[in-house]
Amino acid sequence: MVNSKFEMTKAFTRQDYLGRPSTLCKGCGHNSISNMIISACYELEIPPEKFVKFSGIGCSSKSAAYFLERSFGFNGLHGRMPSLAEGALFADISLKGIGISGDGDTANIGLGQFKHLARRNVPLVYIVENNGVYGLTKGQFSATAEQGLKLKRQGKNPYLPVDIAMEAIGANASFVARSFAGDPKQVKELIKAAISHEGTAILDIISPCVTFNNQDYSLHSYSWGKGHEAPLHELEFVPPRDEITIDDFERGTLREVTMHDGSVILFKKLERDYDPTNRTEAIRLLEEAIRRNWLITGLLYVDPNTPNIFEMYSMGKKPLNRLPPEKIRPNTNTLEKINQSFR
């Protein structure tokens, strides 16, 4: 089988997508997410060398070493993963970027970069492993910690939280999802859909920190997530090569969104009939979720047709890093003409 967007020279095994052994705490939600990235990439049959990984700083950002060892990766500065990814992906548009960030890396120090990446629609799977604390520095509150949360040695959080999905939609992101590390099947399907998306795909994944923020009352804990998760739909990603069968779904209960590459995301209606292409509804629902204390999960919003940054700049198909110098640098005469035109 060959994924339509990428060359395939041989069959891969799941082993080909593994990373280094994790040094994170046992039970950390980030490990579960890493496993789902491995599974999603393997099931999509995309060669691991076609991915490039980016991360900022934090426990989340360390996890980029724990999957896809055969992909290049870069652990950048705190909160600066987006600009790193944007530059690298501009240099080689044939690669698929996966960015791994955390709530501190994205919603605190990196909020500006996060929002500008989203509005530029840089083709990047942007996963926020959101646990509400700075685990790497012993559990200080991050910007996504809920108001009133009490943590050992930190006291009570006086501030209202930043809602990453809301910020993404506010920044005109073209793909916004929320999920829960305790729901690996949904995480995997969302990652597959995000990889297929040709713009910025934001996945805000609640990923409990078992060491510093896993108390039953915490909005980022396993028990709270399991008790309050409200999936919008059951979703299934169907790659372009596969025929859609709806044996498992009753007719009239399905929604479909066709992605740019011909793949389809199938949404099975659960309690509510949610339209993930309706931005206004996504904002309304997120507001309602805040009021009602729901952990809404699923694909909140998608617009597969928003032009991405490479389309905005009319980039050629050949990656810049494969072009010879004479193709990317004006010769002396041309440069002189350009300079003269400014005099």
Add this chain to the structure above:
Amino acid sequence: MISKGINWGRYLDIDKDGIPYRTVPGNMHPKASYFARGTGHDEYAHYCEDPEEWERNLDRLRKKLDSAKNFTPVPILANEAGNQIGLISYGSTDMAVNEVIDQFSEDGVSIDYMRIRALPFNKSVDEFLLHHEHIFIVECNRDGQMKDILAKQYPQFAVKLISISHLDGLSLSAEWINKEISKHL
């Protein structure tokens, strides 16, 4: 290299010049990738806290800096006429320095000029320091840091170095450089 079965690592010094070979994203060889990280790492870019690995990497970096002397942009020599007075400068002071050299030349004082373009210093810097009796280091800098770097690296020539440095937010003017150098002539 990797295809030929040579053991490659991002920080592995294969040919002993301290400068490892690098692969870039887009290279599709299964062994070409590496994870560039901010923490300690071994020669294969894997996370590592082993003190011996750490020391080996730092020693390699020293060797890399030494090797880099042969590859960094060479200084530009202007008006090299075997004069006793030399002038070293760098960056945006270049135009003002050239003007000053012309001014002194009109007054019958000939100065050799070397514009440094990179650190670590190329071998030609050693030569320039060796063959001049008085060397003015002209720089747009509060502390005269280039002079300090040269003095530290070439202590045998430190007494020849005369710092002409100034920082007020504007480029150095030929008038100011001329006035300061004249105090020493």
